[in-house]
Amino acid sequence: MTGALVALEFAAAGVGVCLVEAALGGRGSTAASSALLLQEPDQSLRHLATRYGAAASRRIWTLSRDAVRDFVDLLRRRRIACDLEERDALYYATTAEAARRLQREFADRSRAGFQGEWLAAERVRRAAGIAASGAIRTTGNAQFQPYEACLGILAAAAASGARIFERSRAIRIDARRTHVHVRTRRGSIAARRVVVATGYATGRFKPLAGRFRMYDTYVLATAPLAAADRRAIGLGDVMLWDTERPYHYARWTADHRLLLGGGDRPVTRGRRRAARFAEATRQLRDDFDAVLPLAGIGVERAWEGLFAITPDSLPYIGAHRRYPGHLFALGYGGNGMTFGFLAARMLREQWQGVISTDHDLFRFGRLR
Numbered sequence: 001m002t003g004a005l006v007a008l009e010f011a012a013a014g015v016g017v018c019l020v021e022a023a024l025g026g027r028g029s030t031a032a033s034s035a036l037l038l039q040e041p042d043q044s045l046r047h048l049a050t051r052y053g054a055a056a057s058r059r060i061w062t063l064s065r066d067a068v069r070d071f072v073d074l075l076r077r078r079r080i081a082c083d084l085e086e087r088d089a090l091y092y093a094t095t096a097e098a099a100r101r102l103q104r105e106f107a108d109r110s111r112a113g114f115q116g117e118w119l120a121a122e123r124v125r126r127a128a129g130i131a132a133s134g135a136i137r138t139t140g141n142a143q144f145q146p147y148e149a150c151l152g153i154l155a156a157a158a159a160s161g162a163r164i165f166e167r168s169r170a171i172r173i174d175a176r177r178t179h180v181h182v183r184t185r186r187g188s189i190a191a192r193r194v195v196v197a198t199g200y201a202t203g204r205f206k207p208l209a210g211r212f213r214m215y216d217t218y219v220l221a222t223a224p225l226a227a228a229d230r231r232a233i234g235l236g237d238v239m240l241w242d243t244e245r246p247y248h249y250a251r252w253t254a255d256h257r258l259l260l261g262g263g264d265r266p267v268t269r270g271r272r273r274a275a276r277f278a279e280a281t282r283q284l285r286d287d288f289d290a291v292l293p294l295a296g297i298g299v300e301r302a303w304e305g306l307f308a309i310t311p312d313s314l315p316y317i318g319a320h321r322r323y324p325g326h327l328f329a330l331g332y333g334g335n336g337m338t339f340g341f342l343a344a345r346m347l348r349e350q351w352q353g354v355i356s357t358d359h360d361l362f363r364f365g366r367l368r
């Protein structure tokens with residue numbers, strides 16, 4: 001998704017673009033995504049303010065909120081068919097203590113000018129069917145079908161002049177003084193810059209790997225549910241996520257499946273992987289059984305995906321002094337769609353020589 005958005009943003013600005021994709025467009029973590037476009041970053045305003053100060057924290061939240069709005073606008077303007085729907089989101093707490101913390105966060109948000117509404121337990125139950133101690137309801141979020149959206153964005157990028165090469169892994173990148181050479185098995189591209197949008201630092205960028213912690217994340221999907229079952233569950237047309245860490249989230253799909261996700265765990269590979277998958281998806285189901293009336297509702301599909309978290313849960317967007325000629329857009333945590341969109345815009349600005357304090361918020365080396 002990030003590569004597609006970067007290709008579109010640059011091509012639409014009149015820049016010559018080649019996109020090389022090792023496999024097929026939209027088949028990376030984008031295809032696995034549950035695609036909640038949440039305007040709230042994973043980190044609370046308060047947490048980010050402690051780290052970076054109130055003004056920076058407010059700006060990060062504003063950029064994230066505006067990215068969702070503008071991404072929705074782009075999908076509409078380009079008429080990309082992807083079951084796009086605007087949805088309110090409920091960020092809920094399950095215990096009284098968590099609800100008290102969430103109320104403090106709500107007060108911080110209100111003071112900083114971010115809209116939202118506080119829902120006490122009974123109103124949460126009526127809106128979403130869940131047993132929670134309280135929630136913040138926000139408008140201006142959205143959901144879509146990520147694979148369809150990605151293919152649509154790739155098509156729009158191609159229509160704007162981007163050249164797209166699938167099954168073309170970049171196996172080597174050589175930076176020269178004025179340009180970079182990106183080599184694939186069957187060809188080579190000379191460009192002024194290369195944008196690396198591989199989700200996280202792959203083996204080619206080993207010195208950067210320590211900045212990312214890799215997690216497996218899990219999703220359960222029911223079969224399409226009849227109206228009576230949907231009513232019995234009680235989840236209305238809202239998206240849910242909770243204050244637990246790792247968090248849980250839920251939403252309906254356009255074809256009336258219930259998607260339940262989260263329960264992230266540090267990545268495991270090797271012999272234990274299948275057992276861990278079974279255990280993690282069972283746990284995820286149990287966690288949702290505790291808050292939603294799901295008795296008798298079966299899971300039709302379950303899958304896991306990989307994602308990278310940075311120490312402050314914000315992506316790295318921009319240059320790195322070790323890699324001349326490169327720009328990076330990596331490490332989004334659970335907000336990859338929103339931040340991927342933001343990354344494309346910020347990199348295009350950087351390319352055009354427009355560098356603002358916004359770029360500092362996401363640069364390598366920002367961490368305190």
Ligand SMILES: Cc1cc2nc3c(=O)[nH]c(=O)nc-3n(C[C@H](O)[C@H](O)[C@H](O)COP(=O)(O)OP(=O)(O)OC[C@H]3O[C@@H](n4cnc5c(N)ncnc54)[C@H](O)[C@@H]3O)c2cc1C
Pocket residue numbers: 001002003020021022023024025026027028029030031032033034035036037038168169170171197198199202217218219261304305306307332333334335336337338339340
């Ligand atoms: C299960 C799951 C649920 C998620 N839910 C949400 C959600 O609700 N909301 C949200 O905002 N985000 C969510 N995310 C995160 C979001 O989906 C991702 O952050 C986003 O899709 C990342 O897109 P990307 O293009 O950066 O990475 P990817 O989609 O992984 O794409 C990276 C691409 O790089 C290619 N590649 C790698 N190496 C090379 C190379 N050497 N040469 C050429 N190509 C290469 C890969 O083939 C791949 O296609 C979720 C992620 C997962 C896994």
